[in-house]
Amino acid sequence: MGAAFAVLGSFREAAHREPTLTGLVDALDASVVRHNSYVARRGDDERFVTVLILNIDDARNEVQAINCGHVPPHLLDADSVITPPLDSGAPLGLAALAAEPATPGRFAFPGGTALLLTTDGLTESRAADGAFYPLDERLAGPGDLPRALNEDAHAYAGKAAPHDDVAILTVRRPHRSCTLS
Template sequence: MPVVLIVVITVVDQVTPADIQLGPLLVIAPALTASFAGPWTTGLIGALAVATQAYISWYFGVLFTRNVLVQILALAVLSVLVVLFCVVRERRLRQLAQVRMVAEAAQHVVLWPLPERIGPLTTACLYLAAESEAQIGGDLYAAAATDRGVRVMIGDVRGKGLSAVQEAAVLIGAFREAAHHHITLPALAHALERSVARNLPALGTEADLGERFATVMLVEIPDEEPVTRVLSCGHPPPILLSPRTAVTIPVHPAPPLGIHELVPADYTVDVFSFEPGDTLLLYTDGVIEARDTGGAFYPLDERTAQWAGSSPDQLVHHIHRDLLDHVTGRLDDDAALIALYRPPGPHRVHGYQLGHHRDQAAGSHSA
């Protein structure tokens, strides 16, 4: 475009009357080049513009007049300034790219991607951060294959931004270690609560300690039993998808982590059937609270019913596209999804008694 512009200005200037001078318009060429090219290309276009200005002046026989020399000098100075701008911009872009690379590496350290297979399960996950250029925020998830089966945590820290990422990192780190050392889910929840109580005060001022909390869902899926054990700390209930249906699992939520000094912990473990061929969908409130332009919430339970027979990857892909269509491409809050699929296979035991188990004893604090 800059070269075409220079050619057009040169041709038009030669066919117009001598009292009409279009040469000063050549400054547009290096300025336009700077918007998409580097300093070397911009400098080359600037030099071409100066040479063209000199050629036009020579064509009309006014090259050595004082007015034309000033115009040529001004064009040369402006071209040099534009090149210097390109140099500074390129340096800052390199610095920004390096910082972004470090930030992405740090985010991957905090939020490990789930493996495609963990224990007997096939998994798929999705994370959509509300902050632009961010890959994680206040939502979190983690999974661990333990002696008691696969344990999964999904949660949502109050707020977003850097402080929310710090709080999410505390919970993820605590879960990765505690998931292997506590026999029951209530004992694991108590361990996470103690970690939150120890670490969150260091991440904020004393004034906002009462406002720092996290909703968490803990899930345990034994390798051989066709059940799932769920413990909710104020987190939205999961959805169980069989090949033809989708049902929201009713849970008995305890208070979120971080406020148990105000409300004593009273954990309930809900046990439900999780047969081969079923998919368990975990999500954060950023999904179900996403609004369209009319203010309507995203109907996750209704939408997932039509994809009940899909694989975990397909299910997450469908929800991803449908959710972004619902909000016209922009989320106001972080959103996370995990799909856990138990494939058909041998050595499955049936006939387990399902129900709810409430843990209120002081002994639940130990492994």
């Protein structure tokens, strides 16, 4: 949990001063490296953090994103589900090991669509036979997608307790502006 808290604190500070997503990701990576340096001196295990950093540009109807080892977003409309083509970079705390620095990608976010964001706690939910939750197969569904996916994942896993946190967020773009649900 300490690495996650380090990232949250760093995000709150860096989001105000860093003008680019790349600068923000560099600041977040540095916070995990500092945290790992501190915990290593105490003899604790070092950690990494996966994140998906987004900038939703309302004027251009697009999203700029950097994926640092996180579950990719899904873009949904009435007829289709698209996983935007984003490179998946190194998780925070491991950027020094990556061959290439994190680079932002862009994708359209037109009116009438929803952007689904989840943590790996959802995709790593397992059925009794050990099969992972098939998120891509379960995306068509009712309007309250976060609640429906959460309930479906719990039913899928049965009595198995989740091994990780589950967060599900949709950002819906009506034909004029964004709303969170």
